[in-house]
Amino acid sequence: MDPFADTLRRLREAFGSGRTRPAEFRAAQLKGLGRFLRDNKQLLQEALLQDLHKSAFEAEVSEIRISQIEIDLALRNLRAWMKDEKVPKNLATQLDSAFIRKEPFGLVLIIAPWNYPVNLTLVPLVGALAAGNCVVLKPSEVSRSTEKILAEVLPRYLDQSCFAVVLGGPQETGQLLEHKFDYIFFTGNPRVGRIVMAAAAKHLTPVTLELGGKNPCYVDDDCDPQTVANRVAWFRYFNSGQTCVAPDYVLCSPDTQERLLPALQRAITRFYGEDPRSSPSLGRIISEKHFRRLRGLLGCGRVVIGGQSDESDRYIAPTVLVDVQETEPVMQEEIFGPILPIVNVRSLDEAIDFINRREKPLALYAFSNSNQVVKRVLAQTSSGGFCGNDGFMHMTLTSLPFGGVGASGMGSYHGKFSFDTFSHHRACLLRPPGLEKIYSLRYPPYSPRNLRMLLVAMEARSCSCTLL
Amino acid sequence: MPMKVESPGPRCPLPAGWTPFADTLRRLREAFGSGRTRPAEFRAEQLKGLGRFLRDNKQLLQEALWQDLHKSVFEAELSELIICQNEVDLALKNLHTWMKDEPVAKSLLVKLDSIFVRKEPLGLVLIIAPWNYPVYLTLVPLVGALAAGNCVVLKPSELSKGTEKVLAEVLPQYLDQSCFAVVLGGPQETQQLLEHKFDYVFFTGNPRVGRIVMAAAAKHLTPVTLELGGKNPCYVDDDCDPQTVANRVAWFRYFNSGQTCVAPDYVLCSPDTQERLLPALQRAITRFYGEDPRSSPSLGRIISEKHFRRLRGLLGCGRVVIGGQSDESDRYIAPTVLVDVQETEPVMQEEIFGPILPIVNVRSLDEAIDFINRREKPLALYAFSNSNQVVTQMLDRTSSGIFGGNQGFIHLILPSLPLGGVGNSGMGRYRGKFSFDTFSHHRASLLSPSGLEKLSEFYYPPYTDSRQQLIGWALGSHSCTLL
Numbered sequence: 001m002d003p004f005a006d007t008l009r010r011l012r013e014a015f016g017s018g019r020t021r022p023a024e025f026r027a028a029q030l031k032g033l034g035r036f037l038r039d040n041k042q043l044l045q046e047a048l049l050q051d052l053h054k055s056a057f058e059a060e061v062s063e064i065r066i067s068q069i070e071i072d073l074a075l076r077n078l079r080a081w082m083k084d085e086k087v088p089k090n091l092a093t094q095l096d097s098a099f100i101r102k103e104p105f106g107l108v109l110i111i112a113p114w115n116y117p118v119n120l121t122l123v124p125l126v127g128a129l130a131a132g133n134c135v136v137l138k139p140s141e142v143s144r145s146t147e148k149i150l151a152e153v154l155p156r157y158l159d160q161s162c163f164a165v166v167l168g169g170p171q172e173t174g175q176l177l178e179h180k181f182d183y184i185f186f187t188g189n190p191r192v193g194r195i196v197m198a199a200a201a202k203h204l205t206p207v208t209l210e211l212g213g214k215n216p217c218y219v220d221d222d223c224d225p226q227t228v229a230n231r232v233a234w235f236r237y238f239n240s241g242q243t244c245v246a247p248d249y250v251l252c253s254p255d256t257q258e259r260l261l262p263a264l265q266r267a268i269t270r271f272y273g274e275d276p277r278s279s280p281s282l283g284r285i286i287s288e289k290h291f292r293r294l295r296g297l298l299g300c301g302r303v304v305i306g307g308q309s310d311e312s313d314r315y316i317a318p319t320v321l322v323d324v325q326e327t328e329p330v331m332q333e334e335i336f337g338p339i340l341p342i343v344n345v346r347s348l349d350e351a352i353d354f355i356n357r358r359e360k361p362l363a364l365y366a367f368s369n370s371n372q373v374v375k376r377v378l379a380q381t382s383s384g385g386f387c388g389n390d391g392f393m394h395m396t397l398t399s400l401p402f403g404g405v406g407a408s409g410m411g412s413y414h415g416k417f418s419f420d421t422f423s424h425h426r427a428c429l430l431r432p433p434g435l436e437k438i439y440s441l442r443y444p445p446y447s448p449r450n451l452r453m454l455l456v457a458m459e460a461r462s463c464s465c466t467l468l
Numbered sequence: 469m470p471m472k473v474e475s476p477g478p479r480c481p482l483p484a485g486w487t488p489f490a491d492t493l494r495r496l497r498e499a500f501g502s503g504r505t506r507p508a509e510f511r512a513e514q515l516k517g518l519g520r521f522l523r524d525n526k527q528l529l530q531e532a533l534w535q536d537l538h539k540s541v542f543e544a545e546l547s548e549l550i551i552c553q554n555e556v557d558l559a560l561k562n563l564h565t566w567m568k569d570e571p572v573a574k575s576l577l578v579k580l581d582s583i584f585v586r587k588e589p590l591g592l593v594l595i596i597a598p599w600n601y602p603v604y605l606t607l608v609p610l611v612g613a614l615a616a617g618n619c620v621v622l623k624p625s626e627l628s629k630g631t632e633k634v635l636a637e638v639l640p641q642y643l644d645q646s647c648f649a650v651v652l653g654g655p656q657e658t659q660q661l662l663e664h665k666f667d668y669v670f671f672t673g674n675p676r677v678g679r680i681v682m683a684a685a686a687k688h689l690t691p692v693t694l695e696l697g698g699k700n701p702c703y704v705d706d707d708c709d710p711q712t713v714a715n716r717v718a719w720f721r722y723f724n725s726g727q728t729c730v731a732p733d734y735v736l737c738s739p740d741t742q743e744r745l746l747p748a749l750q751r752a753i754t755r756f757y758g759e760d761p762r763s764s765p766s767l768g769r770i771i772s773e774k775h776f777r778r779l780r781g782l783l784g785c786g787r788v789v790i791g792g793q794s795d796e797s798d799r800y801i802a803p804t805v806l807v808d809v810q811e812t813e814p815v816m817q818e819e820i821f822g823p824i825l826p827i828v829n830v831r832s833l834d835e836a837i838d839f840i841n842r843r844e845k846p847l848a849l850y851a852f853s854n855s856n857q858v859v860t861q862m863l864d865r866t867s868s869g870i871f872g873g874n875q876g877f878i879h880l881i882l883p884s885l886p887l888g889g890v891g892n893s894g895m896g897r898y899r900g901k902f903s904f905d906t907f908s909h910h911r912a913s914l915l916s917p918s919g920l921e922k923l924s925e926f927y928y929p930p931y932t933d934s935r936q937q938l939i940g941w942a943l944g945s946h947s948c949t950l951l
Contacts, residue, residue, distance in 0.1 A: 090883075201683040279929070384911070390914060
């Protein structure tokens with residue numbers, strides 16, 4: 001029995017009816033999404049607290065506000081984004097209408113993860129709705145409380161003939177992926193990313209895959225250790241480290257490590273107090289499975305800060321590890337927790353080689369007082385996004401494309417990039433029906449003279465307004 | 469030297485882990501890692517080399533295209549050589565602009581930072597090209613890949629043998645061969661090639677192979693552009709001038725003997741319009757190719773015996789009203805029009821890719837639109853009508869890679885339009901700057917001055933309500949109103 005067939009057919013019929021095409025409909029959906037966030041802010045904060053022990057501050061700043069900003073941006077710009085985009089014409093097309101028409105793909109699937117279950121579900125949804133698609137949302141079953149709200153409350157704010165939430169685990173997701181979608185947007189890990197892309201290949205469905213990796217954080221000798229420590233600590237331990245763009249490990253010289261460690265301790269104490277476990281600002285690990293995985297990593301290298309853990313509330317202390325080998329598990333998999341290993345390198349060159357020997361990460365950080373050093377790291381590496389002397393602020397800007405490269409993903413979104421991701425850009429040329437004499441140049445029997453004239457007409461740019 | 473692959477026999481045991489392409493690919497990867505392809509000067513050199521290749525070997529390429537597809541000099545110039553030359557010139561002219569970091573709008577929180585999108589090459593890219601426009605569909609993607617700073621492996625089609633030879637033996641002499649290689653072979657070798665990891669795969673061909681390419685790419689999380697095909701509908705409204713329409717449709721259909729992914733595949737029109745169109749089509753065909761099209765130097769030939777036989781089979785569908793002649797000895801198929809065609813017949817089931825034009829009757833625009841929307845999204849869609857309304861309706865109520873109103877071959881005519889499919893007809897797009905963007909990674913970059921810790925302080929824990937509100941507001945602010 002196929003649990004999804006009816007839902008998908010219903011949504012396809014709705015798309016075929018043209019209901020989602022007008023700007024008014026799309027704006028109404030976006031406004032509905034906005035009301036959902038405003039009406040249920042407290043409910044969502046409670047769910048995030050329950051799922052991830054997420055503080056109200058983090059919930060507001062990294063989940064609710066970000067989503068609200070995207071909705072408002074889409075509402076403000078919807079008509080501009082939907083407009084046909086004119087393209088430059090040449091002499092041969094002076095009388096034509098030439099433009100790129102943005103069209104919805106049809107039925108799109110958004111598969112969302114558990115670490116920012118509001119942000120990473122709703123922000124793609126904004127793009128899909130603004131672009132005029134019908135949407136199937138598959139929220140993560142791991143962030144249970146948020147899943148419940150998305151499944152039971154969210155649909156009431158949207159036109160349910162064009163929107164559905166489906167629930168389930170890996171098996172159900174596998175079944176869902178056997179169906180044909182017109183676009184699939186997936187956020188998660190690279191292993192599952194491969195599975196999603198392989199399933200999409202069967203239907204020639206285009207995909208955006210927002211994956212992850214081990215995000216290197218290079219700390220130069222020429223820096224202020226306390227400033228760096230503050231930033232690195234905040235971005236590492238935010239959401240208890242469960243952030244795809246968090247600095248995953250630090251690369252620095254032994255000297256810098258010596259200065260960084262006490263600074264990191266000071267930062268952690270300042271942020272989370274003497275007993276981080278009792279700090280309301282610190283999150284918890286999403287599940288027992290991940291907790292155990294992380295607790296295992298505490299055995300790598302040597303613990304110099306933190307290291308405590310408590311299974312009963314899935315607590316892991318903000319931790320720093322040193323003397324870590326590249327072959328140890330903590331340097332083999334994406335950590336996705338509040339553990340920061342420091343790996344020693346003797347020079348910038350060595351750091352760059354280290355980074356380039358590995359998979360391209362989603363984010364890459366470089367801290368240095370020297371602009372030169374920061375620019376070198378940028379120029380000689382690749383990653384989804386890059387930040388010099390700061391953490392994942394680039395994610396907060398709706399004007400920057402957010403996405404990976406290589407093993408960290410393909411495609412990008414946020415702001416207009418979301419709208420473009422979920423749209424087909426259709427090249428159009430409309431010619432007035434008559435004027436056959438002018439166009440006869442190109443017909444057989446072919447002659448060199450006609451060819452020459454045709455080529456001139458094709459080549460000249462619209463600056464040929466002088467010839468009109 | 470290009471790599472020609474012979475399948476190893478049982479008497480030549482292979483070393484463990486050996487594949488025929490491993491050495492070439494490793495060499496190219498090392499070259500990329502060395503940074504050689506990054507500077508604009510290097511890329512411009514490659515593009516100039518490509519330009520010289522086209523100029524120096526114009527005659528050689530024309531002869532190869534004549535050999536492969538009986539392509540006339542006119543068609544070779546218009547639809548292959550000039551297009552490539554123009555792409556090279558465009559890329560050279562715009563290279564520095566395209567390569568530049570693109571600044572973006574800032575919010576209050578990042579006012580003092582330098583924020584931009586950096587274009588980076590992806591690394592080692594693979595371009596798999598087809599046989600129907602073997603120069604255009606190989607070199608235009610290549611321009612984008614080189615301009616974007618990648619190392620490139622080119623796999624030209626083994627079916628267009630004359631052109632393959634020139635691409636394999638002459639082209640590399642014009643490029644830096646540490647960063648560029650041509651590999652040869654058929655489906656089996658291509659499959660082996662695809663087992664390797666590339667940083668991008670650009671494929672032009674049919675949907676069936678497109679699925680295979682994407683599935684192979686999925687194993688390595690390699691992004692792809694797939695330029696595929698489909699049955700491109702051509703709606704002809706009652707309100708039109710039949711001769712004008714017939715001229716245009718005939719030219720686009722029989723150009724390159726119909727072997728064009730964006731050619732009109734079938735016509736949809738009312739029985740009345742069909743009556744007026746048929747004599748007009750005959751007149752167009754006679755005007756273009758003479759009384760005996762077979763002796764016209766303007767008409768191409770079918771690429772291979774396999775495709776010839778496939779097309780000859782389609783001549784049995786419906787009823788032949790124009791043309792229908794064929795000759796296996798030179799793979800000739802006459803410009804043909806079929807009527808009384810059933811949707812279930814092979815000619816309406818597969819992409820024709822030959823000089824055969826079936827006409828399917830519909831009773832209204834609505835019926836035509838329904839017919840189109842019941843089927844896979846095509847690469848191209850055409851509507852001919854004197855009425856702007858009709859053309860607009862067809863555009864608004866259907867989807868396709870590209871759309872032409874009263875016009876075909878829109879990319880030939882206007883190179884600034886992106887070329888790409890949707891749904892079954894493909895994903896991704898290229899031409900001009902779109903090619904450069906296709907082969908680049910757009911890296912979001914933010915450079916913050918190293919001091920200014922005081923500013924960051926206000927978002928550190930322990931969290932307070934007032935700070936939360938301030939940040940929320942700052943996140944949403946945009947520079948234009950605050951400058």
